[in-house]
Amino acid sequence: MADLKDRVKQATGDQEPPLEGPQPHDVALRDDKLAWLQGHKAYFTDALPRHVDQAHFTAVALSVMPNLKNCTNASIMRSFLACARFGLEPDGRQSAIVPYKDVATFQPMYEGYIELMYRHPRVDSVHFGWIREKDQWDYTPTEPSPRDFFHKPRVDLSEEERGPVILAWAFAWIEGRRSQVIILNRQQATQIRDKYSKAYAKAEREGKRDSTWHTEFDAMWAKSCVRRLVKVVPTSTELSELISADDDADEAGSAPAVIRGTVISRDDQGDSEQQPSAARWPETAQPRSGGEDGGETP
Template identity: 70%
Template sequence: MSDTLKDRVKAAGAAPAEDAPAVVDLALTDQSMQWLQSRATYFTDALPRHVDRVHFMSVARAILPSLSKCSNQSITSALLACARFGLEPDGRQAAVIPYGDTATFQPMYEGYIELMYRHPRVDSVHFGWVREKDAWDYEPTAPSPKDFFHKPRVDLTEEERGPVILAYAFAWIGGSRSQVILLNRRQAEAIRDKYSKAYKKAENNGKKDSPWHTDFDAMWAKSAVRRLVKVVPTSHELALMLQADDDADDSGTAPSVIRGTVVPRDNPGEEQPEPEWPAAAQPGSGSTAHEGGDR
């Protein structure tokens, strides 16, 4: 069974097998915590005002063991990206994924929804899965909101409701409902095959370790929510995150939204360039459209 993105970022917290004693390198863990603490101001200074700094650092500490093989510079860049967008690296809003020795920022669908909520005109954002035995209907020529209907079978378990057949997302904006984004599995696979360089690379090298391989449903959900971005008011920071997400998929490295070079201060006396950040957008920031690919 393949692991999921959440499994990968939280692998260090998994329970050991009963026949294998737990081995913890306390010295390495202590060094990691000291390293993170020494750079705490990098991250906390980049956070938007509404994000709790103590909680963010607590979540960052929890994922450090899973990044033990990654370079300090890539971990710094990935966590800075999380902080810049005000997203926790918890595997739900965002994840920091190890690819060899590189830690990579990966926004998740809940992170996109979080940034949508920060626009003053967006009242609410909804994402859902339609399963095989659910009651649902979509009539694009009907007036909103009568064009879409979904009623899950609450009398059944998820397994009894059958496999997922459709992802959907919509928003309420100033009292009106947006277009409903519908994405079935074949459409998600087409998006993966056309746009994801990380998927193609993982297929070609046989590692099959891209997010599309390890957690297809998470990427399916994110693809639906990304399409919703095109039909709702978007902030400048949301446009930047779309670009950062694309850059990370293209290169498997830190996103280009981090302007400048982040070099770990392992030699305190050495001159180090600082990251140059765009001004941190707060809730209610201005709007701009993102003209990206149809993902």
């Protein structure tokens, strides 16, 4: 019978995730966590919606366990149950499991919000993007939809040549009609951060500057834009509960880490400020604007 290490490789379809340090006790701790998850996976896979593949979800969960080696088993289980409840993979794109001291915390990402919007039978599609300084764009609210908004990226230029990000935008198509366009600039994102983020305020008071708003401003900026879109699309109980879970994560405080994927917060509520470690932005989401951290809460 294959040992645990081989089973993990088979489940993830790749090499076993690298450890944070070569110490033998770290290896033992990691393997213990993986064994624990294997023994308890039925608890969260049974909660998955039918459209989510259990084997794939378990493989993703196994791949993030090394980052949670110092977290309590109870908090890890609660976080995975939250992922399963919403049918979101803990891959750092749809959602993330963020270690905050010894507590694992569920945090939805912008793709998770979009995923839940798509599940509403009236929503045809959801779109998000960044406008850079040299892009062609126009927004005239008094024009009828969809002529009120236009964005054409400069595909003949590199991202650096297109200039820094100046706006985030999002909209949805609902039963063949386009929703209101949500447009958020950097100053608006900063105002949302200052007004609603408890994690940011806590980090400022403690002089740590380690909240997501400090370390990944652009991620929070994007997340805020998409969360604001929630107000103008058909809502569901599931989507409302996801917003509440996101706000609860912000209550937990802040944790230094790196986000993989754009994080979404809420325009008129608190946003979640924790990030999974050893992760990276997806190419389609990363603005790489070089500006200060950003995000917002609808």
